[in-house]
Amino acid sequence: xxxxxxxxxxxxxxxxxxxxxxxxxxxxxxxxxxxxxxxxxxxxxxxxxxxxxxxxxxxxxxxxxxxxxxxxxxxxxxxxxxxxxxxxxxxxxxxxxxxxxxxxxxxxxxxxxxxxxxxxxxxxxxxxxxxxxxxxxxxxxxxxxxxxxxxxxxxxxxxxxxxxxxxxxxxxxxxxxxxxxxxxxxxxxxxxxxxxxxxxxxxxxxxxxxxxxxxxxxxxxxxxxxxxxxxxxxxxxxxxxxxxxxxxxxxxxxxxxxxxxxxxxxxxxxxxxxxxxxxxxxxxxxxxxxxxxxxxxxxxxxxxxxxxxxxxxxxxxxxx
Amino acid sequence: xxxxxxxxxxxxxxxxxxxxxxxxxxxxxxxxxxxxxxxxxxxxxxxxxxxxxxxxxxxxxxxxxxxxxxxxxxxxxxxxxxxxxxxxxxxxxxxxxxxxxxxxxxxxxxxxxxxxxxxxxxxxxxxxxxxxxxxxxxxxxxxxxxxxxxxxxxxxxxxxxxxxxxx
Numbered sequence: 276x277x278x279x280x281x282x283x284x285x286x287x288x289x290x291x292x293x294x295x296x297x298x299x300x301x302x303x304x305x306x307x308x309x310x311x312x313x314x315x316x317x318x319x320x321x322x323x324x325x326x327x328x329x330x331x332x333x334x335x336x337x338x339x340x341x342x343x344x345x346x347x348x349x350x351x352x353x354x355x356x357x358x359x360x361x362x363x364x365x366x367x368x369x370x371x372x373x374x375x376x377x378x379x380x381x382x383x384x385x386x387x388x389x390x391x392x393x394x395x396x397x398x399x400x401x402x403x404x405x406x407x408x409x410x411x412x413x414x415x416x417x418x419x420x421x422x423x424x425x426x427x428x429x430x431x432x433x434x435x436x437x438x439x440x441x442x443x444x445x446x447x448x449x450x451x452x453x454x455x456x457x458x459x460x461x462x463x464x465x466x467x468x469x470x471x472x473x474x475x476x477x478x479x480x481x482x483x484x485x486x487x488x489x490x491x492x493x494x495x496x497x498x499x500x501x502x503x504x505x506x507x508x509x510x511x512x513x514x515x516x517x518x519x520x521x522x523x524x525x526x527x528x529x530x531x532x533x534x535x536x537x538x539x540x541x542x543x544x545x546x547x548x549x550x551x552x553x554x555x556x557x558x559x560x561x562x563x564x565x566x567x568x569x570x571x572x573x574x575x576x577x578x579x580x581x582x583x584x585x586x587x588x589x590x591x592x593x594x595x
Numbered sequence: 596x597x598x599x600x601x602x603x604x605x606x607x608x609x610x611x612x613x614x615x616x617x618x619x620x621x622x623x624x625x626x627x628x629x630x631x632x633x634x635x636x637x638x639x640x641x642x643x644x645x646x647x648x649x650x651x652x653x654x655x656x657x658x659x660x661x662x663x664x665x666x667x668x669x670x671x672x673x674x675x676x677x678x679x680x681x682x683x684x685x686x687x688x689x690x691x692x693x694x695x696x697x698x699x700x701x702x703x704x705x706x707x708x709x710x711x712x713x714x715x716x717x718x719x720x721x722x723x724x725x726x727x728x729x730x731x732x733x734x735x736x737x738x739x740x741x742x743x744x745x746x747x748x749x750x751x752x753x754x755x756x757x758x759x760x761x762x
Binding site for chain 2: 290291294295297298299300301302303304305306307310313330331333334335337338340396567
């Protein structure tokens with residue numbers, strides 16, 4: 276028993292240190308010296324690296340905790356991973372990978388899904404990152420010479436790591452959005468697919484792939500849409516902060532029709548939404564809500580229109 | 596205290612230096628800080644008799660301070676980017692079933708969080724959910740950064756204990 280107990284004491288100490296580092300790393304003003312000390316600490320042994328990975332994962336998962344606050348207007352949230360860091364992070368990410376393990380593109384096929392109100396970030400086998408929004412599911416098909424993600428439903432943002440000659444493809448409802456590098460979001464809701472480019476160029480094809488008119492090229496800050504099996508519409512400029520507000524746990528409505536706003540919030544709850552017909556001519560909504568508490572948001576939205584909300588938890592929400 | 600000739604030159608040129616610095620850094624609050632910094636540096640210059648063009652010297656000091664600011668900013672950005680990668684880019688093998696916390700676990704975590712002292716809970720949520728830095732939390736609540744660290748650490752320890760007990 277002596278040896279085992281000693282062992283677990285050491286593990287406990289390492290776990291404590293790992294949590295200490297998590298809290299220091301997230302403090303927001305770490306110095307270069309401290310960062311160097313962290314690297315040295317983590318490099319001591321595989322156990323140290325493992326302990327850090329475990330506590331890091333736990334810290335990530337704590338995103339889901341409930342802070343008990345009602346939604347407030349225009350909250351100032353810092354996104355967990357901002358787009359700038361993806362850009363700046365290109366070279367850095369490579370160096371991190373070199374420290375951890377040589378990354379090989381391995382054959383991999385798996386599914387990821389989030390349920391109502393959940394969001395999740397995951398790293399794909401090639402080092403690209405996928406950020407899944409609520410109620411979304413994807414199938415990933417990575418092989419040598421192929422990087423394919425099939426968006427089955429919902430919404431996801433991809434930060435694509437360049438890989439020589441291997442385009443990154445996201446397919447949804449019979450169309451495909453391809454990029455060599457950059458950051459873009461794809462959303463497939465109610466039979467319509469929307470693609471928004473943040474950085475890099477995205478080629479969107481849909482309908483009859485042979486026809487030149489069925490290819491749309493998106494520059495950063497542009498968006499296109501296509502219906503299931505249809506050709507993409509011409510690219511248009513959009514406000515990325517509004518379009519990608521979900522990345523920071525917000526949903527932004529700028530003069531959005533009431534029914535459309537409610538439907539959008541409905542993606543973040545598990546209940547089915549029923550809106551009475553007389554509620555449809557309500558005035559447009561301009562507001563910011565936190566997706567974390569979509570129930571309160573729906574309620575607030577309904578009240579602005581003088582409507583009442585009845586909810587059977589887990590089953591249905593009736594707005595009338 | 597009598598102003599040195601250098602500081603007199605700086606004071607006389609201040610509107611112009613301020614406009615130039617604001618143009619360089621694109622933010623009047625930052626420009627204000629840089630000017631303050633320049634003033635302190637200039638006031639530490641001994642024997643300003645040896646400087647033959649006080650105006651040019653003051654202008655150059657402001658310019659150097661602006662460049663210094665950019666360097667510092669860039670270092671800060673690099674550190675932030677690296678920390679972001681460390682915390683959010685998982686280099687470990689993917690485990691799809693573990694990317695979302697189980698409902699039961701989340702409920703237990705929520706409950707444990709509710710049982711924490713109000714101040715610890717609030718500080719933890721400000722940092723973890725709203726991404727507010729320790730320094731900013733310390734400023735808002737009026738406690739030291741060490742105390743902020745302590746409160747967050749306390750919550751993290753409690754939640755980790757809960758996790759380990761359920762494993």
